[in-house]
Amino acid sequence: MAKRLRRAVRAWFDARYIPRAEHRDAVRDILWEVQAAGRELAELRREVETMRARLAKPVTAPVTAPVKVPDPRQTARWDDAHRLASETASAVDHLLQNEILLWQAVDRIDLEGAT
Amino acid sequence: MRVTWKPDGDVWHLGFRLDPEDGLDGTVTDGQAVRLATNSCRIQLPRRVADVHPDLLALAAWTVVAPWTTRRITFDRPVSPDLAAAVERGWGIEVGPVGGGPRAGGRLAISYSGGADSAAVAAILPDSPLVHFQRVPHPRVPNRWTHYRSDVLAKLAARTGRELTITRSDLEFTLAEPRPGYPEHHAVTAGAALMADELDLGGLAFGYELGSRWLGGGRYLLRYTPDNPMWSGDGRWGRLFQAAGLPIVLPVGGVSEAMTMRLALTSELRPYVRWCLRGDGGPCGECGKCLYKELIHAAVERRPLKTAITAARPVAAKWQKPPPYGGQEMIEYGCARVPGIETTPFGVAAGHLGATVESTSWLDHCYRPALEEIPDPWRKQVTDFMAEEVGFMTEDEERRVRDWGQA
Numbered sequence: 001m002a003k004r005l006r007r008a009v010r011a012w013f014d015a016r017y018i019p020r021a022e023h024r025d026a027v028r029d030i031l032w033e034v035q036a037a038g039r040e041l042a043e044l045r046r047e048v049e050t051m052r053a054r055l056a057k058p059v060t061a062p063v064t065a066p067v068k069v070p071d072p073r074q075t076a077r078w079d080d081a082h083r084l085a086s087e088t089a090s091a092v093d094h095l096l097q098n099e100i101l102l103w104q105a106v107d108r109i110d111l112e113g114a115t
Numbered sequence: 116m117r118v119t120w121k122p123d124g125d126v127w128h129l130g131f132r133l134d135p136e137d138g139l140d141g142t143v144t145d146g147q148a149v150r151l152a153t154n155s156c157r158i159q160l161p162r163r164v165a166d167v168h169p170d171l172l173a174l175a176a177w178t179v180v181a182p183w184t185t186r187r188i189t190f191d192r193p194v195s196p197d198l199a200a201a202v203e204r205g206w207g208i209e210v211g212p213v214g215g216g217p218r219a220g221g222r223l224a225i226s227y228s229g230g231a232d233s234a235a236v237a238a239i240l241p242d243s244p245l246v247h248f249q250r251v252p253h254p255r256v257p258n259r260w261t262h263y264r265s266d267v268l269a270k271l272a273a274r275t276g277r278e279l280t281i282t283r284s285d286l287e288f289t290l291a292e293p294r295p296g297y298p299e300h301h302a303v304t305a306g307a308a309l310m311a312d313e314l315d316l317g318g319l320a321f322g323y324e325l326g327s328r329w330l331g332g333g334r335y336l337l338r339y340t341p342d343n344p345m346w347s348g349d350g351r352w353g354r355l356f357q358a359a360g361l362p363i364v365l366p367v368g369g370v371s372e373a374m375t376m377r378l379a380l381t382s383e384l385r386p387y388v389r390w391c392l393r394g395d396g397g398p399c400g401e402c403g404k405c406l407y408k409e410l411i412h413a414a415v416e417r418r419p420l421k422t423a424i425t426a427a428r429p430v431a432a433k434w435q436k437p438p439p440y441g442g443q444e445m446i447e448y449g450c451a452r453v454p455g456i457e458t459t460p461f462g463v464a465a466g467h468l469g470a471t472v473e474s475t476s477w478l479d480h481c482y483r484p485a486l487e488e489i490p491d492p493w494r495k496q497v498t499d500f501m502a503e504e505v506g507f508m509t510e511d512e513e514r515r516v517r518d519w520g521q522a
């Protein structure tokens with residue numbers, strides 16, 4: 001959820017760069033966006049819950065063709081894979097940034113050694 | 116900051132290291148705060164090139180590392196005194212090493228994105244070659260932006276039938292925040308700069324129009340910006356490109372987005388114009404950019420707005436508030452011309468702005484000072500085109516540009 005909100009806020013920022021004087025308006029706009037995103041999110045969550053409930057329940061109505069119902073264990077694995085991918089990606093981000101700073105520190109030692 | 120270029124066949128690898136005083140946080144010329152993701156990127160040229168002038172390598176590198184350079188830049192080959200002076204004067208940054216002569220070239224190339232603005236430039240300069248920047252993934256940075264279909268634009272550019280050079284680069288992934296993108300807007304030219312000797316380039320034309328160049332661009336709202344640091348001929352970037360023998364040329368710097376849209380859509384390039392990269396077979400019609408461009412498109416064609424986006428949608432939120440708006444001149448232009456605007460997501464904005472066809476007709480004409488900025492060899496061609504296809508602003512209309520945001 002935090003990610004989705006962050007994305008909405010960021011997208012809004014991307015859309016217009018503003019000088020400091022406009023920041024008060026900007027904050028109001030962001031709040032509006034956050035609320036809108038929040039409403040969207042609540043809706044999505046309801047949808048997901050409805051879908052989950054539907055999946056969990058055995059199909060009682062007579063069906064002409066077999067309905068393929070994803071195994072809850074499988075959906076759990078998908079969720080887990082997604083979580084792992086996101087966490088790995090942000091871990092890599094930090095690793096790369098630390099690498100930059102590490103090289104900076106190494107260069108500084110070289111510099112100090114030279115003088 | 117220290118930068119190193121390593122050629123490997125047709126690929127040029129750029130590596131850079133922070134000096135003790137540099138940090139991960141930087142600021143772009145337009146004021147945007149940015150955070151560094153990684154300190155390497157590469158540019159793939161369409162073929163191996165024999166040699167690249169050190170000023171071109173320095174220019175390309177500077178478009179990537181400028182936001183994070185605080186005191187000094189050390190290049191891996193000596194740059195010309197003129198180029199060093201342009202960086203020192205423009206940014207207050209020490210430059211070294213210095214040595215060697217300047218470069219020069221003959222032809223004007225178009226930095227072609229595939230959007231309406233650069234298509235308009237291509238229509239104005241029918242014989243100029245196109246140079247297209249294509250984003251490719253970075254081998255070290257996770258790509259969370261797979262919906263960005265850079266391959267589509269490259270294919271469309273190829274279909275124009277024009278002389279085309281595609282350069283591929285992952286340099287946008289050096290930016291962690293706010294998202295992958297050009298570290299400086301000028302980084303779109305990094306590949307063109309490396310190809311400039313090979314293609315004998317003596318100038319680079321961009322699709323920045325009246326709003327971006329003179330009415331605040333992305334940096335300011337409602338402000339006349341003759342001294343725009345990004346795009347004015349005498350701004351810091353203008354002087355730097357000039358020093359590298361690649362002056363910035365803005366053929367549509369004097370006309371509004373309505374005019375670039377009209378010029379693009381009435382040109383042979385119409386089938387290849389694309390301003391949104393989210394959709395699969397065309398613009399997505401869902402994003403803020405699609406909504407904005409649709410307003411201009413509808414205004415140019417004087418027809419009702421075609422959109423499924425409602426006022427309640429987050430992408431339309433800013434138009435439910437009172438002005439000022441980014442790109443407000445075009446919102447006024449659109450609100451004054453689109454039939455039934457009241458029932459669209461721009462209805463509230465239209466009420467606030469109260470714009471009319473008369474109050475926005477200055478946006479149908481060309482602002483002459485923009486032509487005066489175009490270097491000699493190309494000024495006449497663009498001026499003749501504007502006289503023929505657009506027409507010039509009157510004194511009163513030019514005042515509207517200078518007074519933008521003051522009224």
Ligand SMILES: [Zn+2]
Pocket residue numbers: 391392393394398399400401402403404405
């Ligand atoms: Zn779109």
